[in-house]
Amino acid sequence: MGRGKVELKRIEDKxxxxxxxxxxxxxxxxxxxxxxxxxxxxxxxxxFSGGGRFYEFSSGDRNFKVSCFQAHES
Amino acid sequence: MGRGKVELKRIEDKxxxxxxxxxxxxxxxxxxxxxxxxxxxxxxxxxFSGGGRFYEFSSGDRNFKVSCFQAHES
DNA sequence: TCTCCTATTTATAACGG
DNA sequence: TCCGTTATAAATAGGAG
Numbered sequence: 001m002g003r004g005k006v007e008l009k010r011i012e013d014k015x016x017x018x019x020x021x022x023x024x025x026x027x028x029x030x031x032x033x034x035x036x037x038x039x040x041x042x043x044x045x046x047x048f049s050g051g052g053r054f055y056e057f058s059s060g061d062r063n064f065k066v067s068c069f070q071a072h073e074s
Numbered sequence: 075m076g077r078g079k080v081e082l083k084r085i086e087d088k089x090x091x092x093x094x095x096x097x098x099x100x101x102x103x104x105x106x107x108x109x110x111x112x113x114x115x116x117x118x119x120x121x122f123s124g125g126g127r128f129y130e131f132s133s134g135d136r137n138f139k140v141s142c143f144q145a146h147e148s
Numbered sequence: 149t150c151t152c153c154t155a156t157t158t159a160t161a162a163c164g165g
Numbered sequence: 166t167c168c169g170t171t172a173t174a175a176a177t178a179g180g181a182g
Binding site for chain 3: 001002003004005006016019020023024027
């Protein structure tokens with residue numbers, strides 16, 4: 001979308017990647033929230049950024065407790 | 075988007091809700107996949123539909139093992 | 149539930165600040 | 166990082182099959 005067509009490959013440029021991540025992360029969570037509200041479903045989105053930051057969105061009347069384990073190559 | 079502006083409230087009509095859920099769920103996961111690829115981040119999306127169905131998307135070089143517990147009102 | 153269609157709304161890339 | 170702007174790409178509501 002936007003000024004150019006997006007190519008589905010890793011954005012090498014750190015700065016561009018950061019900007020895109022910030023924008024798309026926000027919109028993904030917005031879409032998730034919309035889906036939850038519109039269709040009355042419960043959902044969770046977990047995002048683990050390379051910098052070690054963690055972003056989460058969870059909907060639901062009941063609380064979801066989600067434990068995440070990163071299984072390093074076994 | 076589309077022919078009418080979307081109103082952010084629960085879609086009461088079962089049929090419309092189902093159709094919207096199907097379309098938006100698909101696109102949400104597509105967006106999630108794009109974000110993961112473009113920005114090289116790991117993420118997971120879990121969707122629990124009212125009908126008891128479960129939809130999931132997880133990215134990542136490492137495998138994420140996610141255990142989900144639904145905590146009924148405690 | 150899926151596909152196809154299309155008018156319309158939204159998202160967003162690229163930029164400046 | 167956030168906030169705007171703008172041209173363009175993409176999503177999607179509503180309908181038909």
